[in-house]
Amino acid sequence: MEAMEVDSSSKNGGFLLQRKQSLYTSLDSCFEIKKEEMYRGQQFSQIYYARLYLMRTLLYSLVPNWKPLLPVCTVLGLEEGKECIIVGTLYKHMKLKPSILEEYSKERSAIPLVKPHNFIHPDDYLVLEDESGRVKLRGDVLLPSVYVTGIVVALLGKGSDAGYFWVEDILEAGLPHQVERPIESGEDKYVILVSGLGVGSSSSNPLQFQLLVDHITGHLGDAKEQSIAAKIVQVIIAGNSVEIPCGLLNGQNLSSKDQSRLSEPIKELDILLTQIAAGVPVDIMPGPNDPANFSLPQQPLHRCLFPGASAYNTFKSCHNPHSLKLDDVSLLGTSGQNVDDLEKYSDAKGKLDSMERTLRWRHLAPTAPNTLGCYPFTDRDPFFLESCPHVYFIGNQEKYDTRLIKGEEGQIVRLICIPRFSETGVAVVLNMRNLECHTLSFGTQFG
CATH class of the missing domain: 3.60.21.50 (Purple Acid Phosphatase; chain A, domain 2)
Structure with missing residues (x-):
């Protein structure tokens, strides 16, 4: 001080x-980027692992007050029709998300490029991912337009035979202390x-x-x-x-x-x-x-x-x-x-x-x-x-x-x-x- x-x-x-x-x-x-953190060819996946570890520990501590009687599963451990809680990182599949390859191919075409202000689309959907795997999410409480790739959340719902997870409720970390x-x-x-x-x-x-x-x-x-x-x-x-x-x-x-x-x-x-x-x-x-x-x-x-x-x-x-x-x-x-x-x-x-x-x-x-x-x-x-x-x-x-x-x-x-x-x-x-x-x-x- x-x-x-x-x-x-x-x-x-x-x-x-x-x-x-x-x-x-x-x-x-x-x-501050410290000397021991200087770039040595490391990949960006590491920061996602660090984020998931931090946020998951936090969300696990909040789950007992949110839904005390329900089990917490991994994506790989989901069972069809069984209600449970899964914690992981959201990934948002976006139809309009810019791609450098698409931009290159469009630049070579005669049609002029129109750059939108916002890239959301009604067909966007969310996926939840942890170390064990990933599962597609559906449900009325989880709006893809609100969320973005990189957020860690806890979801209450059930696995389905069609391979997706039906979301019934969502827990965000909330304001910190x-x-x-x-x-x-x-x-x-x-x-x-x-x-x-x-x-x-x-x-x-x-x-x-x-x-x-x-x-x-x-x-x-x-x-x-x-x-x-x-x-x-x-x-x-x-x-x-x-x-x-x-x-x-x-x-x-x-x-x-x-x-x-x-x-x-x-x-x-x-x-x-x-x-x-x-x-x-x-x-x-x-x-x-x-x-x-x-x-x-x-x-x-x-x-x-x-x-x-x-x-x-x-x-x-x-x-x-x-x-x-x-x-x-x-x-x-x-x-x-x-x-x-x-x-x-x-x-x-x-x-x-x-x-x-x-x-x-x-x-x-x-x-x-x-x-x-x-x-x-x-x-x-x-x-x-x-x-x-x-x-x-x-x-x-x-x-x-x-x-x-x-x-x-x-x-x-x-x-x-x-x-x-x-x-x-x-x-x-x-x-x-x-x-x-x-x-x-x-x-x-x-x-």
Whole structure:
């Protein structure tokens, strides 16, 4: 644990405003790819075995309270007409799931390709798999459109002579245990959540970002606004902070002019991050467009990219997903890839529904490694949720949205969709005291 040393104050009308501080604890160690885990040709099946072992142990502990008198079988041990419980990993057979071979053959045909937003189809069906075998699932309670490949569940039902398992009831892991936090204790402390800054992109407005920086650092507004800004204890930037012109990266040697064009957005971002870090602790996460590794968990952006901001101990380059604790409030978030991918392969009313499902399935990225890029861990699954966060956020969304959900054991989680700042000019403000949040909008239109 470490307390942030922030020496940021603002004089206004003779009064000296002292910035509030919070105790910061990083919980990112599980997302770090350690030296002994370096890639040596291992297959992705290992992470599924690790996930099944973790989740099955958990589900076995929940079964006695769910259906106490029924036996638990393996897929191979199913008997026709005998009611039992089976635990395994779901696999979703999808008619429209993209295939690189099909895409190649279609590209060579004269018919233009139409890329659908979502790949679900009425003919999709689910299969349950464990170490002993796999069985096709049927039943009215298990909707293929809701689930995706990679989720571990317990199913109650009967085997049939036609070779499928008729599902009568389903048990998901549910929200994990949550460490209690004091109810509405202490004073207002704010966390600024921003995403999709897109420095260097055509939609990015430098003035908009500068206004956000000035607000955070207390250089904007009257005495009242500055007193609110002094209560900002943390800034979290959730991915896609820069947009590098990819057209320059064609495998050829770059001219000095093109090298300058590549580095310009990162230099501009560093200047702004330095201004924030001089007054407030700031965490920056990598996103799909940032100069970081593609597969989850993304490792921190290298500190050499930010020579100015790195000089401050308030600046932290973090993993994606990112997990941290501020005082008594635990926060967990991603740059959006996990939920964006989930939305392609399942049906939900919105991003918040998909976020809630990942918590109830107790897995941050269930579609990894099937359709979402993921590092091939051999003996662990870092996306398994051992504890329930108080705040769960995703970045790079089209619009701001939020919801407060409650678990059966009294867990309370604030879900937040952070919109792309370069397109909306909107940042999200979270009050750690009561988990309430609102938006800050930075328009640059002058009439």
